[in-house]
Amino acid sequence: MQLEAVITGKAYRNAAGEQHDVLDKVELSLRSGEVGVLFGPSGCGKSTLLRILSGLDRDYQGHVSRPSQARIGMVFQEPRLLPWRSVEDNIRLAAPGVDEAKLSALFDVLELSAHRSHFPSELSLGLARRVALARALAVEPDFLILDEPLASLDDALAARLRQQIATLIEGRTMLTLLVTHNLDDAVRLGDRLFLLSARPARLLRTHSIDRPRSARSEADIRAIRTDLARLDLPNR
Amino acid sequence: MLRLISVAVLLVTWWIASLLVGGAKLPPPPAVLAAIVTEAKSGALFLNLGATLARVTLSFALAMTLGTAIGYWMGRVRLADRLGDPWLILLLNLPALVVIVLAYIWAGLTEVAAIAAIAINKLPTAVVTLREGTRALDPALDEMATVFAFPRGKAFRHVVLPQLAPYVAAAARSGLALIWKIVLVAELLGRSNGVGFEIGVAFQLFDIPLLLAYSLSFAAVVLVIETALVQPFEVRVSRWRSRAA
Numbered sequence: 073m074q075l076e077a078v079i080t081g082k083a084y085r086n087a088a089g090e091q092h093d094v095l096d097k098v099e100l101s102l103r104s105g106e107v108g109v110l111f112g113p114s115g116c117g118k119s120t121l122l123r124i125l126s127g128l129d130r131d132y133q134g135h136v137s138r139p140s141q142a143r144i145g146m147v148f149q150e151p152r153l154l155p156w157r158s159v160e161d162n163i164r165l166a167a168p169g170v171d172e173a174k175l176s177a178l179f180d181v182l183e184l185s186a187h188r189s190h191f192p193s194e195l196s197l198g199l200a201r202r203v204a205l206a207r208a209l210a211v212e213p214d215f216l217i218l219d220e221p222l223a224s225l226d227d228a229l230a231a232r233l234r235q236q237i238a239t240l241i242e243g244r245t246m247l248t249l250l251v252t253h254n255l256d257d258a259v260r261l262g263d264r265l266f267l268l269s270a271r272p273a274r275l276l277r278t279h280s281i282d283r284p285r286s287a288r289s290e291a292d293i294r295a296i297r298t299d300l301a302r303l304d305l306p307n308r
Numbered sequence: 309m310l311r312l313i314s315v316a317v318l319l320v321t322w323w324i325a326s327l328l329v330g331g332a333k334l335p336p337p338p339a340v341l342a343a344i345v346t347e348a349k350s351g352a353l354f355l356n357l358g359a360t361l362a363r364v365t366l367s368f369a370l371a372m373t374l375g376t377a378i379g380y381w382m383g384r385v386r387l388a389d390r391l392g393d394p395w396l397i398l399l400l401n402l403p404a405l406v407v408i409v410l411a412y413i414w415a416g417l418t419e420v421a422a423i424a425a426i427a428i429n430k431l432p433t434a435v436v437t438l439r440e441g442t443r444a445l446d447p448a449l450d451e452m453a454t455v456f457a458f459p460r461g462k463a464f465r466h467v468v469l470p471q472l473a474p475y476v477a478a479a480a481r482s483g484l485a486l487i488w489k490i491v492l493v494a495e496l497l498g499r500s501n502g503v504g505f506e507i508g509v510a511f512q513l514f515d516i517p518l519l520l521a522y523s524l525s526f527a528a529v530v531l532v533i534e535t536a537l538v539q540p541f542e543v544r545v546s547r548w549r550s551r552a553a
Contacts, residue, residue: 128451131503144455156470165466211456241452 073104073142073214079127079134081272082117095132096274098147098295100266103122104214107241107248109258118251119219121273122234125249126217131237138215145213145304150218151200155190159203160188165295167210178206182236202236211239216241216248222257234260238285259296261285267303277303311522335517343521350377352506356522357529359502363419364484364491367426374427376476382435383442392435399432402492417498429490434479441475466505473545488530494549 082095094117102108110118123129125136126144128226153162163178164170177228179185182202192200201221222230223291234257241261252258258265265279279300283292319337326334347353382389384397408425415421443470454461489543503526512521 126455128454143457146452146455148448148452150448152448154466154470156447157466165458166460208458292404 073139073247075100075102075108075125075136075138075249077134077136077214079121079124079132079136082120082124082129082132084131085092094274095124096269096272098266098268098275100135100275102247102249102264102279104247105245106263107250107261109257109262109265110251110268111262111265112273113270114253116268116271118253118268118274121268122217122219122249122251126215132184142214143211144215144217145208145211146217146257147204147219147221149191149195149223151177151204153200153203153207154280155192157196158189158191161186162192162203163207163210166207167212167305169212170210175210178209178240179237182206193222198225199224202233205233205237205240209244212244214246216246218248218250220251220253222252222254228252230257237261242286254308255297255300256293259293259300260288265300267300318463321322322415325484333516334536335520339517340524343517344525347518347521353522353525356503356506357416357525360491360504360526361497361529363423363426363495363502364487367423367491368484368487370423371427371430371434372476372480372485374471375479375483376429376438377430380442380472381440382440383445396432396435399428400530404429404493408490408494410538412498422494426487426490426494430483430486433486434483437475437479438472441472444475445471445532453461470545477538477542477545481542484534484538492526537545 074285077098077100079095079098081093081097083091083093085091098121100108110121112118120129125138126146127136127138148307153159154165157165160175163175170281175187182205184199184202185204187195187199187203192203195203198210198241205218205221208218225233238261250258250261259281263281263285265281267276268274268281269276281288321336326336331339344353368530382392390534407428410424411421411428415424432496449471450463453467458467469475473492491502492504492507496508499505503522506522507519510516510522
């Protein structure tokens, strides 16, 4: 299973009829088992790119190839849970095939077991994110998409969720695509980093990290970050 | 308790007023009660209330089903909205009396004509309410359903319908109020039973106790249905809102 995308442009017209370019030229490819990271400044068009890659947005120039039967699990920037269904129902609705063992295991890893019967309005943002993550993984996805899963959480919470995401990604062979504007998250979680320019986003370069996630020491992470910082991305 | 006191005050006021203007124009409560008992004993009261309720139920069900379907369609499909809008404005502003009279002229003084006329009066408000509800649907949740490949029926039931429920409840509420008012006119003009017909008869005979007997019985039925069916339904569909942390 492989994702190949060649996008040559994406523009939209706002209500006033003005044309805005969101994406420039972006080419990327990702294999099953790899974690790709779309990294770029806030508002550069990462989420738009993600919507194209997930098939939600078909109005663009270029071509995306991804197996048509691929099951997609997606964590949106806001959790997008159904407010009128409990946590467990939210997950079971998206993943009708999930069995009790798998569900319990997911709830265990994400520390959600106590919240099964709660409604989304009773959850904090951090909890709701984890429910969204559980939902995305419960469908046993071939293609996991995470749109800023750690944004607006405090540092401790973000670090714990990052650890949980790493554990869950390790547990299944799939294509994973993560969007973030945080270099630290990108370096800790990604195998291939797609570095994007400011809007309209174009691909500046692809950076592969060969050392497996679990073997990366703090020193490795610092080294990679220094490497990337030297590229002076924001000014290119 | 407060409600009981309020009802008692109403009765006392009524009684005093009847003493002031004279029993011929406004009969005192016992006279009206006697009329209710007479009608109930002969069975006419229940027959007429039943006939009216059956008409209300049928026309309400018809108008709600069609109104929800058309409203949803107009909210989702732009072309349908643009084509249907002039019709909607016409129907919304057409006086109920015109619809009823025309229905009786075209379809004869039949049950079908009566029920259709009542339903047509309620239909446009249901359409407008549900169209607004459909326009307010959250596209973010639609996208979620698309990404997770919800089948159509499932997406409609679990994603769309709960969002529409408050609008359905609002349409049901205002629609029922409208139908209660219109059904009597339709009966008065073209049916030979029902509360509206009896009130017409009482008016022609100047039988004020009979007129009040039917009006009050009808009001009591409306009150019971509103409190026993409509309000619990509204509470049920919005129960997830109240459980906020």
